[in-house]
Amino acid sequence: MPQRTLADLAQLCGAALEGDGTRLVSGPADLAGAGRDEVSFLANERYAALVESTRAAAVVLARGVQVARDDLALLRVDDPNTAFTAIVSAFAESEAPPPAGIHPSAVVHESVQLGAAVAIGPLCSVGADAQLGDGAVLHAGVCVGAGAKIGPRTVLHTHVSLYPRVQIGADCILHAGSVIGSDGLGFEPSPEGWDKIPQCGTVIIEDEVEIGANCAIDRGRFGATLVRRGAKLDNLVHIAHNVVIGEASLLCAQVGLSGSVTLGQRVIMGGQSAVAGHLAVPDGVQIGGQAAVASSPEPGQEVTGTPARPLRQTRKDAALVRKLPELKERLAALEGRLAELESRSDEQ
Numbered sequence: 001m002p003q004r005t006l007a008d009l010a011q012l013c014g015a016a017l018e019g020d021g022t023r024l025v026s027g028p029a030d031l032a033g034a035g036r037d038e039v040s041f042l043a044n045e046r047y048a049a050l051v052e053s054t055r056a057a058a059v060v061l062a063r064g065v066q067v068a069r070d071d072l073a074l075l076r077v078d079d080p081n082t083a084f085t086a087i088v089s090a091f092a093e094s095e096a097p098p099p100a101g102i103h104p105s106a107v108v109h110e111s112v113q114l115g116a117a118v119a120i121g122p123l124c125s126v127g128a129d130a131q132l133g134d135g136a137v138l139h140a141g142v143c144v145g146a147g148a149k150i151g152p153r154t155v156l157h158t159h160v161s162l163y164p165r166v167q168i169g170a171d172c173i174l175h176a177g178s179v180i181g182s183d184g185l186g187f188e189p190s191p192e193g194w195d196k197i198p199q200c201g202t203v204i205i206e207d208e209v210e211i212g213a214n215c216a217i218d219r220g221r222f223g224a225t226l227v228r229r230g231a232k233l234d235n236l237v238h239i240a241h242n243v244v245i246g247e248a249s250l251l252c253a254q255v256g257l258s259g260s261v262t263l264g265q266r267v268i269m270g271g272q273s274a275v276a277g278h279l280a281v282p283d284g285v286q287i288g289g290q291a292a293v294a295s296s297p298e299p300g301q302e303v304t305g306t307p308a309r310p311l312r313q314t315r316k317d318a319a320l321v322r323k324l325p326e327l328k329e330r331l332a333a334l335e336g337r338l339a340e341l342e343s344r345s346d347e348q
Contacts, residue, residue, distance in 0.1 A: 002091070003024040003025065003026050003037075004024065004025060004090065004091070005021060005022055005023065005024055005025075006019060006020065006021050006022075006023050006025065006039075006057070006058050006073055006075070007021030007022065009025070009039065009058075009075065009087055009090070010075055012086055012087065012090055013060070013075065013077060013082075013083035013084075013086045013087055014077060014083065015060065015075035015076055015077045015083060016063070016075070016076045016077075017073065017074070017075055017076075018073065018074040018075075018076065019058060019072070019073025019074060020073060023057055023058070023073060024037065025037055025038055025039045025057050025058065026038060026091075027039075027091045028040065028041075028084065028087055028088045028091055029056065031047055031050035031051065031054045031056065031059070032050055032054070034054055034055055034056035034057075035055060035056075036055050036056075036057060037057055038056055038057060039056060039057060039058045039059070039060065039075075039087060040054060040056040040058075040059050040060070041059060041060035041061065041080050041081075041083070041084035041087075042059055042060070042061040042062075042065065042080060043061075043080040043081045043084070048065070051065075051067055051069075051072070052067075052068060052069060054072070056072070057072075057073060058072065058073035058074065058075055059072060059073075059074055059075070060075040060077060060080050060083050060084050060087065061074060061075070061076060061077075061080055062076070062077065062078070062080055063076045063077070063078065095139070095157070097119050097137045097139070097155070098119045098120065098121035098122075098137065098138075098139065098140075099119060100117045100118065100119050101118075101119065101120070102120045103120060103121050103122045103123075103124070105122045105123050106120045106121065106122065106123065106124040106125070106126070106138075107124070107125045107126070108120060108124075108125075108126045109126060109127055109128040109129075109130070109146075111128045111129050112126050112127075112128070112129070112130045112131070112132070113129075113130070113131040113132070114132050115132055115133045115134035115135070115136065115152065116134045116135070117134060117135050118132045118133075118134070118135065118136050118137075118138075119136070119137045119138065120132075120138045120142075121137075121138055121139045121140040121141075121142070122140045122141070123140055123141050124138045124140070124141065124142045124143070124144070125142075125143045125144065126138075126144045127144060127145045127146035127147070127148070127164065128146045128147070129146055129147045130144050130145070130146060130147060130148045130149070130150075131148075131149045131150065132144075132150045133150060133151045133152035133153070133154070133170065134152045134153070135152055135153040136150045136151070136152065136153065136154050136155075136156075137153075137154070137155045137156065138156050139155075139156060139157045139158045139160075140158050140159075141158050141159045142156045142157075142158070142159065142160050142161075142162075143159075143160075143161045143162065144156075144162045145161075145162050145163045145164035145165070145166065145181070146164045146165075147164050147165045148162045148163070148164060148165060148166045148167070148168075148181075149166075149167045149168065150162075150168045151168055151169040151170035151171070151172065151207065152170045152171070153170055153171050154168055154169070154170060154171060154172040154173070154174075155172070155173050155174070156168075156174045157173075157174060157175050157176045157213075158176045158177075159176055159177050160174045160175075160176065160177070160178050160179075160180070161178075161179045161180070162180050162181060163179075163180065163181030163182060163203075163219060164181070165181070165202045166180050166181040166202055166203045166204075166205075166219075167202065167203070167204045167205065168180070168205045168209075169205055169206045169207035169208070169209065169229070170207045170208070171207055171208045172205060172207065172208065172209045172210065172211070173209075173210045173211070174210075174211045175210075175211060175212050175213040175215075175235070176213045176214070177213050177214040178211050178212070178213065178214060178215040178216070178217075179215075179216050179217070180203050180205070180211075180217050181202065181203045181217070181218075181219045182216060182217075182218055182219065183199040183218065183219065184199050184218035184219065184220070184221060184240055184241030184242075184259060185218075185240065185241075185259075186198075186199055186221055186241065197221065198221075199218070199219050199220070199221050199241060200220075200221065200222050201219045201220025201221055201222045201223045201224055201225065201241070201242065202219050202220060202224050202225075203217050203218075203219050203220070203224060203225045203226075203227075204224045204225070204226050204227070205217075205227045206226075206227065206228050206229040206230075206231075207229050207230075208229055208230045209227050209228075209229070209230065209231050209232070209233075210232045210233065211227075211233045211237075212233050212234045212235035212236070212237065212253070213235045213236070214235055214236050215233055215235065215236065215237045215238070215239070216237075216238050216239070217238075217239040218239060218240050218241045219241060220241050220242040221241050221242060221259075223242060224242075225239060225240075225241055225242055225243050225244075226243070226244045226245065227239070227245045228244070228245060228246055228247045228249075228265075229247050229248075230247050230248040231245045231246070231247065231248065231249045231250070231251075232248075232249075232250050232251070233251045233255075234251060234252045234253040234255070234271075235253050236253050236254045237251050237253070237254070237255045237256075238255070238256045238257070239257050240256075240257055240258050240259040240260075240261070240277075241259045241260070242259055242260045243257045243258075243259070243260065243261045243262070243263075244261075244262045244263065245257075245263045245267075246262075246263045246264045246265040246266070246267060246283065247265045247266070248265055248266045249263050249264075249265065249266060249267040249268070249269075250266075250267075250268045250269070251269045252268075252269060252270050252271040252273075252289070253271045253272070254271055254272045255269045255270075255271070255272070255273055255274065256273075256274040256275075257274070257275050258274070258275060258276055258277035258278075258279075259277045259278070260277055260278045261275045261276075261277065261278065261279055261280075261281070262279075262280045262281065263275075263281045264280075264281060264282045264283035264284070264285070264299070265283045265284070266283060266284050267281050267283070267284070267285050267286075267287070268285075268286045268287065269287045270286075270287060270288045270289030270290070270291065270304075271289045271290070272289055272290045273287045273288065273289060273290060273291040273292070273293070273308075274291075274292050274293065275287075275293040276292075276293060276294050279293060279294075279295070279296050280296050281293065281296065281297060282296070282297065282298065282299035282300070283299050283300070284299055284300040285297045285298075285299065285300065285301055285302075285303065286301075286302045286303070287303055287304070287308065288302070288303065288304030288305070288308075288311070288314075289304075290306070291303060291304045291305055291306065291308040292305075292306040292307055292308055293307075293308040294307040294308065295307070297310075305317075
């Protein structure tokens, strides 16, 4: 990892530097774990005490934050999160793409249409009539089915599998092990067990989509499962048949969407949350981690819990649950007093 001076980092993120600009740092780290040649940041006040004890060479923080130490370089900015992201990006080491061309061990059908500067790595397989746009990159072991389309500058990491006729847009990133276009869970009960329903559709992923490692996106039963422009999927997300994911939506790890769900634009789903089949989730909805959405929320609403309900209601319910032991004791006391009063009444 290359070293950079604090002056370079300050210029990179637009910071006002307090300290020695010639000091070299080797990378980013959190406040608690940073070494003497690393840079860290403070974006949340709950970690402010760590600034006084960190071993970091420098800390990125907001302009008004007071720091008692005089041995710590400070990079003062308006938005520490955004500034530190720029610093992390400067140190990031991305996986080197295979060189442009086709590796000798790859199997590419003669009918494949290749754009300029396409890179196909070792042990890849590209089926008949597939299309790869200019600058597309296939890392080792990628499998592209017949008739699949991959847009310009899209990167498929190791062991991504595209089923036949799947379409991927431009400037997308698909991380290792993801499977795009496998059959949805389509079965009908029969006396012998389960009869398979043919899955005849496809998957269309628009431009600038990023899909994490080991995601599974099922083809439509008919028509397309659709991931719209700019959507971001974390690792281990499952998208069932004929789902539509709206533009710039964000799905965290282990999210599950049942068949024919429609998400609007900029929907955010926390880890392990899920939406029941055929529901529509409007624009701007935020779904908390592990929430189970069984009815459509209102636009822009925050929901959480199982079944999912508005966040304010969930908090009220949680407060009531915390009071249950006290209420149980009070109820028992009232029942005892009532029993005593009834006993006296009977004696009279």
